Amino acid sequence: MLSILRTVWTVLLHMFRRRETVQYPEEKIYLPPRFRGRIILSRDPDGRERCVACYLCAAACPANCIALQAARNEHGRRYSAFFRINFSRCILCGFCEEACPTCAIQLTPDFEYCEYERQNMVYEKEDLLIEGPGKYPDYNFYRVAGQAVEGKDKGEGESETPPVDIYSLLP
Amino acid sequence: MGEVLRPLIILFGVLAGVMGISSGLIWLERRLLSLWQDRYGPNRVGPFGLLQVVADMIKIFFKEDWVPPFADRPVFVVAPAIVVATTLISFAIVPFSPGISVSDLNVGLLFFLAMSSLSVYSVVLGGWSSRSKYALLGSLRATAQLLSYEVFMGLSLMGVVMLAGSFNLHTIVEAQKGLWFCIPQFPSLIIFFIGGLAETHRLPFDLPEAESELVAGYHTEYSGMKFGMFFVGEYVGITLVSALMVTLFFGGWLGPVLPPMVWFLGKTFVLICVFILLRAAMPRPRYDQLMGYAWKILLPLSLLNLLVTAGVLLAHG
Numbered sequence: 001m002l003s004i005l006r007t008v009w010t011v012l013l014h015m016f017r018r019r020e021t022v023q024y025p026e027e028k029i030y031l032p033p034r035f036r037g038r039i040i041l042s043r044d045p046d047g048r049e050r051c052v053a054c055y056l057c058a059a060a061c062p063a064n065c066i067a068l069q070a071a072r073n074e075h076g077r078r079y080s081a082f083f084r085i086n087f088s089r090c091i092l093c094g095f096c097e098e099a100c101p102t103c104a105i106q107l108t109p110d111f112e113y114c115e116y117e118r119q120n121m122v123y124e125k126e127d128l129l130i131e132g133p134g135k136y137p138d139y140n141f142y143r144v145a146g147q148a149v150e151g152k153d154k155g156e157g158e159s160e161t162p163p164v165d166i167y168s169l170l171p
Numbered sequence: 172m173g174e175v176l177r178p179l180i181i182l183f184g185v186l187a188g189v190m191g192i193s194s195g196l197i198w199l200e201r202r203l204l205s206l207w208q209d210r211y212g213p214n215r216v217g218p219f220g221l222l223q224v225v226a227d228m229i230k231i232f233f234k235e236d237w238v239p240p241f242a243d244r245p246v247f248v249v250a251p252a253i254v255v256a257t258t259l260i261s262f263a264i265v266p267f268s269p270g271i272s273v274s275d276l277n278v279g280l281l282f283f284l285a286m287s288s289l290s291v292y293s294v295v296l297g298g299w300s301s302r303s304k305y306a307l308l309g310s311l312r313a314t315a316q317l318l319s320y321e322v323f324m325g326l327s328l329m330g331v332v333m334l335a336g337s338f339n340l341h342t343i344v345e346a347q348k349g350l351w352f353c354i355p356q357f358p359s360l361i362i363f364f365i366g367g368l369a370e371t372h373r374l375p376f377d378l379p380e381a382e383s384e385l386v387a388g389y390h391t392e393y394s395g396m397k398f399g400m401f402f403v404g405e406y407v408g409i410t411l412v413s414a415l416m417v418t419l420f421f422g423g424w425l426g427p428v429l430p431p432m433v434w435f436l437g438k439t440f441v442l443i444c445v446f447i448l449l450r451a452a453m454p455r456p457r458y459d460q461l462m463g464y465a466w467k468i469l470l471p472l473s474l475l476n477l478l479v480t481a482g483v484l485l486a487h488g
Binding site (some may be wrong): 004007008010011012014015017018019020021023 | 205206207208209210211448449451452453
């Protein structure tokens with residue numbers, strides 16, 4: 001009986017406590033830079049698309065929300081002819097970001113992208129592509145790994161390092 | 172002209188007032204609960220979220236009014252109306268201030284007890300006609316709980332009746348001019364309060380609903396405005412029990428300076444807040460504990476209270 005009265009008194013005293021609620025639309029919480037939100041496609045420091053259409057993101061995606069089509073330009077460089085993410089299926093797990101060998105696909109700290117029509121949740125490549133390098137400002141995949149194009153093999157370009165022998169354990 | 176109009180004005184005033192207050196209670200309860208749980212509660216629609224009730228009402232009116240094909244249709248439809256009707260009719264005897272009550276019944280208190288017994292039918296029939304196991308279990312619990320708590324709820328009031336010497340609520344309030352009955356009849360106040368909690372099946376005695384065990388108890392199968400009727404009935408019930416406690420134990424409209432109506436409404440408001448506070452603070456007892464409290468503790472206690480009151484009254488003369 002006494003414990004019940006004490007409980008009631010304690011609850012009554014909570015009247016004078018600070019409220020824990022964050023009044024969301026007016027008041028926003030801090031999202032860390034590595035928060036996993038809306039997905040973007042980034043560009044390398046030279047302003048070219050990083051994506052090489054390797055399909056690893058689509059393969060890694062547990063929700064099967066990424067669809068893309070690989071194509072080659074006149075230099076033989078791979079790029080995505082279309083790149084489509086269905087955000088109504090995306091679970092923001094970040095597996096695509098982990099799978100991406102060129103750091104092209106990245107998750108951003110933005111989660112406010114709701115739509116009134118479901119079809120609008122399907123983002124095309126022009127919606128996804130941003131004008132910057134995202135989280136990795138200096139990273140350029142081709143500077144590290146190289147690419148064979150007409151008249152130049154891997155590692156033969158200007159200020160390029162030769163490719164790593166992936167079958168060797170030596171550093 | 173005045174002879175005819177005055178009762179009518181009181182009648183519709185009470186009806187509108189009670190319905191307004193009890194729908195406002197939905198907002199009040201949500202705000203108070205969140206205040207005590209360090210939250211804000213509804214604060215978006217209108218000033219302080221007051222229009223939330225209006226929004227909810229509009230929503231619930233336009234919801235599909237679904238009667239399950241397996242339900243006993245006529246009974247299913249009638250059940251929610253009973254609880255609203257009986258609790259609203261009970262307000263007829265509540266004296267809001269001197270001379271302002273719908274009916275100055277000389278057996279007012281008995282009338283209230285009768286009506287609160289009738290409201291059991293709503294819960295029983297609602298659960299029974301749903302033909303669903305959760306609803307049936309809920310209404311079984313409700314029947315046992317309401318019947319057993321009604322016994323000593325009535326008995327606890329007899330002390331007040333003895334002191335006042337009348338069943339008429341006006342007379343009972345007048346008899347509290349010197350001393351409110353909450354002091355000489357303190358045990359019976361506590362017993363009536365617990366009984367009232369159980370009668371309106373409010374937490375901690377909300378076993379007929381028991382969301383965590385029985386989906387929604389006796390109104391599991393209800394939707395739309397039929398569910399809304401049960402909901403409103405519950406809040407009207409809280410208002411009724413609070414108003415009666417004010418009348419019987421806290422001196423009704425009596426109080427200095429302020430007009431009697433303000434005193435009455437203020438006291439009722441405080442008691443309603445206590446109801447909500449208990450909901451915020453207390454866990455639900457087990458079912459056997461609930462029945463045990465009723466028959467093993469509260470019933471003997473109310474009988475004892477009756478005995479002592481009668482003895483004291485006899486001794487004084």
